[in-house]
Amino acid sequence: MSDAVTAWATQLAEAELSAPIPRRWAHTRGVAGRATEIGRLLGKDADLLIAAATLHDVGYAPRLAVTGFHPLDGARFLRDEYGAGEPLVRLVANHSFALLEADERGLRDELASEFPMPDDTLLVDALVYCDMTTTPDGGRTTAQERVTEIVSRYGADSVVGRFIRRAAPEIFSCVERMEAALAAQPR
Numbered sequence: 001m002s003d004a005v006t007a008w009a010t011q012l013a014e015a016e017l018s019a020p021i022p023r024r025w026a027h028t029r030g031v032a033g034r035a036t037e038i039g040r041l042l043g044k045d046a047d048l049l050i051a052a053a054t055l056h057d058v059g060y061a062p063r064l065a066v067t068g069f070h071p072l073d074g075a076r077f078l079r080d081e082y083g084a085g086e087p088l089v090r091l092v093a094n095h096s097f098a099l100l101e102a103d104e105r106g107l108r109d110e111l112a113s114e115f116p117m118p119d120d121t122l123l124v125d126a127l128v129y130c131d132m133t134t135t136p137d138g139g140r141t142t143a144q145e146r147v148t149e150i151v152s153r154y155g156a157d158s159v160v161g162r163f164i165r166r167a168a169p170e171i172f173s174c175v176e177r178m179e180a181a182l183a184a185q186p187r
């Protein structure tokens with residue numbers, strides 16, 4: 001990983017998101033900013049985290065929506081169009097407890113067989129933290145407010161609403177773990 005990877009990710013995410021879904025692009029920039037801030041915690045994997053944060057929602061781009069499940073559509077796009085490496089595509093495919101949403105959509109086996117969970121749980125946690133503490137407009141928020149906002153935007157009984165309510169306890173404990181790790185970090 002290198003600066004070239006993060007520059008490529010930014011260029012690609014901007015090309016796919018900024019014009020058709022500008023709010024999603026604003027969110028993406030916020031999540032990538034969070035990743036840049038906490039990158040030091042990841043050591044040599046900082047650029048991988050930033051690239052994954054930048055591309056985590058690329059599957060929302062209307063032209064890329066095949067299944068309509070954005071983690072899977074985005075990961076397939078990155079793998080098939082750009083030959084992106086396993087660590088990056090697995091992170092995008094599994095961002096923010098995507099496996100639980102895949103379950104709601106009947107896509108769990110498809111997701112898990114094509115894109116197994118990354119082995120590095122710190123990277124997975126870090127991406128959850130960046131996504132779940134960033135508003136849809138790219139500002140800062142708490143995980144509690146983020147979950148509440150998602151439930152009200154999609155509706156409690158929608159696929160996304162059911163998923164996020166199921167994932168909420170795991171999201172909150174993940175964010176707590178990250179906050180503890182960040183607080184313990186030498187300055």
Ligand SMILES: [Fe+2]
Nearest residue numbers: 056057070095
């Ligand atoms: Fe997402």
